[in-house]
Amino acid sequence: MGGPDKETLTGSFTAEKNAKIFVAGHRGLVGSAVVRKLLQIGFTNIVLRTHQELDLTRQSDVEAFFAQEKPQFVILSAAKVGGIHANNTYPADFISINLQIQTNVIDAAYRNGVKKLLFLGSSCIYPKFAPQPITEDALLTGPLEPTNEWYAVAKIAGIKMCQAYRLQYGWDAISAMPTNLYGPNDNFHPENSHVLPALIRRFHEAKVSGAKEVVVWGTGSPLREFLHVDDLADAVVFLMEKYSGLSHVNVGSRKEVTIKELAELVKEVVGFEGDLVWDSTKPDGTPRKLMDSSKLAELGWVPKISLRDGLVDTYKWTTRGEQFYEGPVETV
Numbered sequence: 001m002g003g004p005d006k007e008t009l010t011g012s013f014t015a016e017k018n019a020k021i022f023v024a025g026h027r028g029l030v031g032s033a034v035v036r037k038l039l040q041i042g043f044t045n046i047v048l049r050t051h052q053e054l055d056l057t058r059q060s061d062v063e064a065f066f067a068q069e070k071p072q073f074v075i076l077s078a079a080k081v082g083g084i085h086a087n088n089t090y091p092a093d094f095i096s097i098n099l100q101i102q103t104n105v106i107d108a109a110y111r112n113g114v115k116k117l118l119f120l121g122s123s124c125i126y127p128k129f130a131p132q133p134i135t136e137d138a139l140l141t142g143p144l145e146p147t148n149e150w151y152a153v154a155k156i157a158g159i160k161m162c163q164a165y166r167l168q169y170g171w172d173a174i175s176a177m178p179t180n181l182y183g184p185n186d187n188f189h190p191e192n193s194h195v196l197p198a199l200i201r202r203f204h205e206a207k208v209s210g211a212k213e214v215v216v217w218g219t220g221s222p223l224r225e226f227l228h229v230d231d232l233a234d235a236v237v238f239l240m241e242k243y244s245g246l247s248h249v250n251v252g253s254r255k256e257v258t259i260k261e262l263a264e265l266v267k268e269v270v271g272f273e274g275d276l277v278w279d280s281t282k283p284d285g286t287p288r289k290l291m292d293s294s295k296l297a298e299l300g301w302v303p304k305i306s307l308r309d310g311l312v313d314t315y316k317w318t319t320r321g322e323q324f325y326e327g328p329v330e331t332v
């Protein structure tokens, strides 16, 4: 079976605005941003299923769904996702659920004639002490960060599955590796979320209750790179349009901050006036994971949203109703 043999394409995706696209995980941070982006640029035939309607860990249900709906494109943004504590506490869930979801969806998509699929991985696929900034070819060159190795192993398997299907069948499956993301529809669970939503919520609640201090995990020294999810959604559409290579592609903001700097910024944006207290019994995780996103930049995509602007918008979004939006807290 013939498939694309060139790394770059010339825009077949956005030309087909009535093509049927399945966005898996559309109620999550990434999936919801991808749907917003697709609607904004005029796509009219987006197929969606909630977790309750279609459990993607159930192989026969996934096969039946693909056989019935026959989508032409798939964005795979459904996954078991969480921050450092959730990853460290539920290793079995993180490896097994993610392996099941991605294996079922990727295989059923191929068998049911999907033209192109994009799989979402994560920057945690790289070795804990990879040279910085981390290029795509650092994959599988050293041991993983222990707090998220189970999730990382599943994500590496997803990349490899896309590559294997391209090599054996010539099928157009690509993988994007985003850095740490944030934005509307994030998970704001107090323990199981990522650092940014956790801190937005904790600082907000401290401001409202008049608390004198806020506890932040770890030492504050780890460096992280953050990307607003609307930038990521833009990059996803860009890659669907322009990229058809074997290698996965890093998607980062190319800017890093320490967790201490991040906490100070969230404190300022939320308007909390008390002190920060560091809980060094909590893990720091990987010391640094700045990705080298020059492959994507060379293809012609760069991010637009600064961390400060993205944070201000996200905080406004969480407090736009009468109550703080906590997100789908039952997910982890």
Ligand SMILES: NC(=O)C1=CN([C@@H]2O[C@H](COP(=O)(O)OP(=O)(O)OC[C@H]3O[C@@H](n4cnc5c(N)ncnc54)[C@H](OP(=O)(O)O)[C@@H]3O)[C@@H](O)[C@H]2O)C=CC1
Binding pocket: 024, 025, 026, 027, 028, 029, 030, 031, 050, 051, 052, 054, 055, 056, 057, 076, 077, 078, 079, 080, 081, 101, 120, 121, 122, 123, 177, 178, 179, 180, 181, 182, 185, 186, 187, 194, 328, 331
């Ligand atoms: N958030 C981040 O910082 C980063 C995320 N990524 C990647 O982006 C992708 C999306 O992450 P994100 O949007 O943050 O995650 P979310 O937790 O916000 O969303 C995940 C979505 O997947 C759905 N889902 C989970 N399990 C199943 C299942 N068994 N069947 C059907 N649907 C299911 C969830 O539904 P429900 O809530 O109902 O369970 C939810 O809608 C993931 O692959 C993740 O690895 C990569 C780098 C960073």
Ligand SMILES: C[C@H]1O[C@H](OP(=O)(O)OP(=O)(O)OC[C@H]2O[C@@H](n3cnc4c(=O)[nH]c(N)nc43)[C@H](O)[C@@H]2O)[C@@H](O)[C@@H](O)C1=O
Binding pocket: 081, 082, 083, 084, 085, 087, 122, 123, 124, 147, 148, 151, 179, 180, 181, 191, 192, 193, 194, 195, 196, 198, 199, 216, 217, 218, 222, 224, 259, 282, 283, 284, 285, 286
């Ligand atoms: C995207 C990526 O996300 C995860 O990796 P991580 O980058 O380590 O994720 P994190 O956002 O949870 O933490 C970042 C840093 O921040 C510190 N930190 C301070 N205070 C809070 C806090 O209140 N909550 C959290 N979660 N972290 C805190 C925390 O101690 C750490 O030093 C992977 O497991 C995996 O899911 C993955 O791929």
